[in-house]
Amino acid sequence: MTEFLPNSAEEVLETIQWAVSEESPLEILGHGSKRGIGQPLQTEHTLDLSRLAGITLYEPEELVLSAKAGTPVAEIVAALREHNQELAFEPMDYGPLLGGEAGRGTLGGLLAANLSGPRRLKAGAARDHVLGVHAVSGRGEGFKSGGRVVKNVTGYDLSKGLAGSWGTLAVATDITMKVLPAAETETTLCIAGLEDAVATEAMATAMGSSAEVSGAAHLPEGVVGRFIDGAFSGGGQTVLRVEGFGPSVAYRIDLLARLLGGYCTIGTLEGDASRRLWREVRDCQPFADGTPAPVWRVSVTPSRGHELVDAYRRAAGANVYYDWQGGLIWMRMEADPEAEILRKMIAHFGGGHATLVRAPLAVRAATPVFEPQSPALAALSARLKEQFDPKGILNPGRMAFT
Structure with missing residues (x-):
């Protein structure tokens, strides 16, 4: 080579x-x-x-x-x-x-x-x-x-x-x-103990408010202990980030606390602690475990994500957490990725797509890593490839599965 x-x-x-x-x-x-x-x-x-x-x-x-x-x-x-x-x-x-x-x-x-x-x-x-x-x-x-x-x-x-x-x-x-x-400061509002479906409702309420939330994630009980050195207690955590000037952040966090106070126990993370949490959410920290265990990145309708997870768990084991108000689900599978089952469920629960981010080499070779395209979109992609790289010189086959 x-x-x-x-x-x-x-x-x-x-x-x-x-x-x-x-x-x-x-x-x-x-x-x-x-x-x-x-x-x-x-x-x-x-x-x-x-x-x-x-x-x-x-x-x-x-x-x-x-x-x-x-x-x-x-x-x-x-x-x-x-x-x-x-x-x-x-x-x-x-x-x-x-x-x-x-x-x-x-x-x-x-x-x-x-x-x-x-x-x-x-x-x-x-x-x-x-x-x-x-x-x-x-x-x-x-x-x-x-x-x-x-x-x-x-x-x-x-x-x-x-x-x-x-x-x-x-x-x-x-x-x-x-x-x-960059924002002058940030604070994360943390709501403890919500089940996935209730957390989805709480995040939707927060995103629909005037609080200008810049991050909305739900960390279920099975993964929450792997964030910020196990600092969370009291079951799963639903976390909402607010950024900006100090007084504005304080006002908007108070607004959220009053709006969501009926759900469960509420606390906050300030400054560096908040920034660390969102880095770990961003980088899929709980599943960065040094193993090749399959990890999927699943994009769905935010209001249906918890339904997809519940249905999938009836068919196969998985540990998950939610970002993007529930629209992005990180799934660590307990066994080889059930791509066909997962993608059929995504279609059933409102549509979306799934990417196999991590898996052993043999599994990647045998699995459509990227979401298969519809015939019309596949034809468009083929024409684009023909225009830019007709001889297949650049990363041949990386996005294709045959």
Whole structure:
């Protein structure tokens, strides 16, 4: 196997042009923190972008940052913190869940996986914050899309189109992101002892209020002890985050407490304790246990998630917790993933999709990791692939199952 380690965008272009001419597929990597997601690849060559790193432009007053694709997200977060700014969609770090180190994800991987975190229900995902990209297609052609200003989108925005493509359409070399001011402070309201169905009602009430909740999760009794070193007691916890200026946060937390006071025992987490909790919710901390036990990331209608979990548990064992007001369910299976059962249940309970995030190699190879597409959407995806990578040079088969 040959490992290509380009130092510049020009060398990336040359490498892909060579691969096209030789019809020799490439595995595209940053630091490999998400390498375990998707179908296993069998390629002779690897294109490693880890040397293509560094912040190339940062204008705090314009809320814009540009960096090379191999730049660690941790480096970007640190630079933003110095100016009290952040990536508002708080991208997940898959490293620990997949048995790797924290802080190894790169900007290119962030875009390719369209990462997000608990604040997605308010701020969206990576595709909603990318402003521009320089990239090389699977044809060996360089192109750019978007720019370095917030209002710069006309026509079809290719930079957003690459989000969630997992490196199968093009290789980004430089990316420009919108950044936002970080909140002055945050507080999390914690409601103890709610069953899943009641917690779903409480989260819906909170999200429908004027409290401007930026995070809503339910941590059932089976997993709650694995958050913040077991600090919670009294059964499951339903947690609601409020961010902003101190007086405003205090007022909105009081509003929520009065609104939800009839449910059960209420407490709060302040400042650093709150931030730690939401990092652990974001990064699937309770299931980052060093095992290859199957973990699914399931997106459903928020009001139906608890019904799906209840039904699935009647068929197979699983440990779960809920994010995005119940619309995102993290499921750790006790046995091999029952993909067909799970996906039929998702369709029954209002629709959605499921991604197998972690599993042994043999299981990944035998399971449709990403949600199978409808015939119409599959045909559209095939046409898009034909336009960008007709010879299947980039991450061949990673998102496909045959």
